Amino acid sequence: MPKPCPASVPCAHCPLRALPAFAPTTEPEQVFIEQFRQGMVRADPGGEVLREHAASDSLYTVFSGWAFRFKTLSDGRRQILNFLLPGDFIGLQEQFADGAPHGVEALTEVTLCRFPKDRLWSLYREFPSLGYDITWLSAREENMTDETLLSVGRRSASERIAMLLIHLFRRAERVGLRDDRGVVFPVSQQHVADALGLSLVHTNKTLRKLHRLGLHEIADGRLRLLNPRALQRLADYAERPMRAIPLL
Amino acid sequence: MPKPCPASVPCAHCPLRALPAFAPTTEPEQVFIEQFRQGMVRADPGGEVLREHAASDSLYTVFSGWAFRFKTLSDGRRQILNFLLPGDFIGLQEQFADGAPHGVEALTEVTLCRFPKDRLWSLYREFPSLGYDITWLSAREENMTDETLLSVGRRSASERIAMLLIHLFRRAERVGLRDDRGVVFPVSQQHVADALGLSLVHTNKTLRKLHRLGLHEIADGRLRLLNPRALQRLADYAERPMRAIPLL
């Protein structure tokens, strides 16, 4: 679904790998990844990266931009499962199901590194350490989904929003999306609503309330946490140091 | 936390492996698993298998009985993330986090096969195919959590309950827990409520409503689906053939 991308950054010069957020790879690993990769592709804002229920023959790593995973009910109700930022791996759930159990849509322009699904097994065979890394990424993603499930199941609207803002801020910050005006934040209120199981109207009112209380500010596609402490208290969120994670 | 278990079933005679629900393992794989395993342990109903936030040095596969994964907020609100049935793998999320991001509690008496966490990497190195299987199990679990997130975020109380009943029925059936009186169902209404992000009272009323409509019956610790079609329609759930899954 994503279109081919003219330019292609060699793994050796990948700006993501330079970030402290990502665990270092060995030389042979990196060489393998480079030849395993089938070039880069891109998708426009709102474009489909993975169609729900459809089969795909690719796996991806987000190189730049934002996207999200989602599921829909037949009458159109949509649940966003997770937001995808640079470094995130896409398509693993589909690897072991028949037909993508969820869709992936681009939030901004997104560029992706593409990998062949049918050769994943060879990766495990030839580089067990990379297989281990993929499991790691999978477990990490599950942890994030679990946290969201806790939010949606047991937190109030204000608490959910506080949680989401902190969480996305941290994640964006880690991949270098922060400057003195906050972090890039291409997420509409409709997306927030769909991610938290809330209606658009109530999301708007709650967001306004937190803003009025001076907890955060969203302007010009950027998010700033004005009172992180209060947000953390509201969300019942304990900050934990984040480990460096693998990057395929 | 679980206690040692006197008897120990050798993998070669494992009754689970005989079920069509599980993918066959090769002879050398099974030999490896057997020596990788550190015996069997058990936990009583209500007992802790994994303590939330605590470190553990074990991974487990459920051999018999029911358990569940959960997270709690500091004021006690609890969200059940998933139910665990025979064949399910426990502890992978913790492998890559510091401290268990969720707890695991026994619902019935549970027996588990225990594996050493610190040797997981050696499994990938020596038997990449088993590493691949573990990733598979991880992706499958994520799929289940995603489905629950869709339920809790976007389905009404009746729809959620219909979904849960179908899903648990299917899973229990697959591991041989069905007879002519339905499937074993050791789940209290409080558990249903905590799994679906509902209050106990509303769960009760909704459950009664579905029962009054003749959709299901829960009695003597057993669940029977009296009108699976109607339940599926209500839950907007499309039955898909389930693949055989790996068993460690």
Next chain:
DNA sequence: CGGCTTGTTGAAGAGTTTCAAGCTTAGTGG
């Protein structure tokens, strides 16, 4: 300029929670 998307607000209504109470069953100890 008109059309589209996103954000904003008020009011009414529905679904769900909370409070409060009683019921049944199984287990325990006198």
Next chain:
DNA sequence: CCACTAAGCTTGAAACTCTTCAACAAGCCG
């Protein structure tokens, strides 16, 4: 053998959070 207790299930009523409906404002783009 029978109180007594504890856990789970059940029900009605009141309160509240969140949704739906409806309308308008602001910004962007062809």
